[in-house]
């Protein structure tokens with residue numbers, strides 16, 4: 027049970043009432059349908075805002091093709107972000123495959139995923155880079171700062187691709203369309219379309235693969251709110267995930283946005299991306315209008331240059347330091363640090379125990395789902411969180427001189443409703459005379475005209491509108507829905523249909539019955555770590571373990587078919603669902619992508635509810651989940667996996 031700190035009960039009640047009112051104000055019947063995914067817009071102008079601004083088509087078109095049509099590859103990886111890279115590297119290191127046996131495909135024009143697409147000014151990782159950048163021990167790379175800039179992280183993705191000889195094993199600008207299991211050959215057939223830029227025709231490809239990994243990420247599909255009149259705006263518009271340096275001036279390397287000096291700019295959105303963008307835009311724009319629907323909670327960043335002299339003493343002090351650091355940080359995040367445990371990172375993530383309402387915690391075990399108990403727990407979480415959020419709100423008052431503006435910048439929701447943000451300059455920017463907070467009181471702008479953005483019938487004339495309004499996130503869909511890909515398994519069964527019928531059904535979150543040798547990343551039925559790299563590395567290691575153990579079992583010269591049994595996935599799903607009541611405190615959250623903008627909050631149909639409960643993450647926190655997997659491995663029988671060699675007939679079909 028959560029230990030409740032002593033807070034004034036009346037104050038707690040008043041704050042909770044305010045939280046509930048603010049959340050209600052923001053609920054919209056259309057839920058996540060209030061947004062338009064840019065790539066699906068009817069208007070060409072909006073649709074083109076999702077185009078890749080970074081791909082070097084000329085040099086990519088000049089490269090020899092790395093795809094042999096219809097060839098059989100050992101592993102096919104959808105996504106060349108850190109998830110896809112880590113899996114490929116673990117396969118290579120375990121001896122399951124050489125780099126040459128692997129092909130990665132990404133819609134992006136290069137490695138990095140998130141860090142390829144997002145190049146906006148002010149972009150940094152929001153976690154300490156020493157535990158966010160993967161494979162620092164193996165590459166010997168030392169991040170320049172405590173929080174690395176976006177370009178440094180992208181270059182790190184290129185560095186690790188090069189070190190493991192994957193640079194010329196990835197096909198870029200390429201969209202995977204279908205991934206289908208062939209019952210005869212017992213292989214996956216993958217169809218994908220390689221874009222070649224505006225002046226060359228796309229090429230369709232087909233290959234076959236023994237193993238497939240869907241590493242599609244979550245935050246890849248930029249969206250804008252469906253604000254009436256958006257298409258009539260005659261000025262410039264773009265989305266932060268496709269920053270347009272032609273309009274602003276500067277580049278990712280030189281963030282002097284000189285072309286904004288004579289421009290009136292509106293930034294719509296005030297969450298993690300906007301908190302990075304706004305201080306840089308505010309430095310250059312003639313006038314800046316920050317269009318706020320819900321204030322972010324902003325904590326100090328405390329950026330520091332890495333001391334390379336002491337890095338190997340203070341941080342990288344022994345083999346395995348990075349994983350130790352990640353686990354140490356995670357135990358604070360899940361409110362489960364041992365009394366007296368040293369806080370190695372000591373950042374703004376480790377001083378908000380209430381965030382464990384979202385991250386899970388081992389301190390609770392399986393939660394009694396009675397309404398009285400859930401209400402007691404929610405109260406306890408609010409009490410745990412209150413001192414933190416009070417400090418966050420007090421910080422606004424200290425930073426912002428105008429009391430009215432400060433009041434509007436205060437966040438009224440518990441910490442677990444949104445990802446925290448970190449900045450030492452964002453709040454202070456509102457003291458500048460050319461920076462205007464346009465608070466929409468939870469509503470958003472009412473319309474856009476040819477020259478202006480309109481809030482509460484007041485028109486703000488602007489030259490540029492920058493949308494910092496996030497990404498389309500599929501919360502309940504199958505791993506295929508996140509990739510916009512059709513995945514069909516044994517006997518033509520569709521992965522989407524399986525999820526629609528029974529809800530999530532996996533072993534440990536990463537493979538499902540009827541889809542042999544297919545693996546996917548994600549948090550559903552797995553674990554959420556706060557540090558996505560920690561999670562992606564863990565998934566890559568775990569899947570590789572299953573594959574390499576399967577290969578050992580079938581013996582040399584045979585092709586392994588690794589599949590979870592239906593009983594095992596049902597057993598895991600039941601364990602996850604049993605723990606779902608833990609997350610009841612999240613139900614009252616202000617809408618956001620964490621709760622699908624309220625989609626399905628009021629689901630009462632028991633069958634539908636049951637499906638949703640199966641889809642949550644392991645509620646007892648990451649360290650507990652790692653123990654679950656550790657115990658599963660120790661048991662030694664690969665319990666729940668059916669591992670067989672491919673049939674002789676299947677071999678012949680391939681030959």
Ligand SMILES: Cc1cc2nc3c(=O)[nH]c(=O)nc-3n(C[C@H](O)[C@H](O)[C@H](O)COP(=O)(O)OP(=O)(O)OC[C@H]3O[C@@H](n4cnc5c(N)ncnc54)[C@H](O)[C@@H]3O)c2cc1C
Nearest residue numbers: 105107108109132133139140151152201202242243509558
């Ligand atoms: C701006 C921003 C900052 C972030 N900062 C942090 C941070 O500081 N700390 C943190 O822990 N997390 C952060 N994240 C989350 C971040 O997404 C993860 O940390 C991590 O980089 C995800 O890696 P991934 O490989 O799983 O997915 P991604 O990096 O998203 O890569 C997936 C790739 O799959 C490709 N893809 C998807 N579908 C298809 C298809 N059908 N065909 C071909 N290609 C496809 C996409 O183009 C994409 O390039 C941030 C996210 C954003 C948007």
Ligand SMILES: NC(=O)C1=CN([C@@H]2O[C@H](COP(=O)(O)OP(=O)(O)OC[C@H]3O[C@@H](n4cnc5c(N)ncnc54)[C@H](OP(=O)(O)O)[C@@H]3O)[C@@H](O)[C@H]2O)C=CC1
Nearest residue numbers: 150151152251295296297298299319320445470494495496
């Ligand atoms: N390393 C880092 O520092 C960063 C990490 N990230 C990661 O990416 C995730 C996504 O972040 P982000 O890109 O900021 O997207 P989010 O989805 O978190 O935020 C979208 C923003 O747009 C606002 N918005 C939506 N519709 C409207 C509207 N009609 N009018 C006005 N405002 C509107 C939202 O307000 P409302 O809250 O009211 O919905 C919110 O402020 C983060 O949670 C984090 O995981 C992103 C950037 C930086």
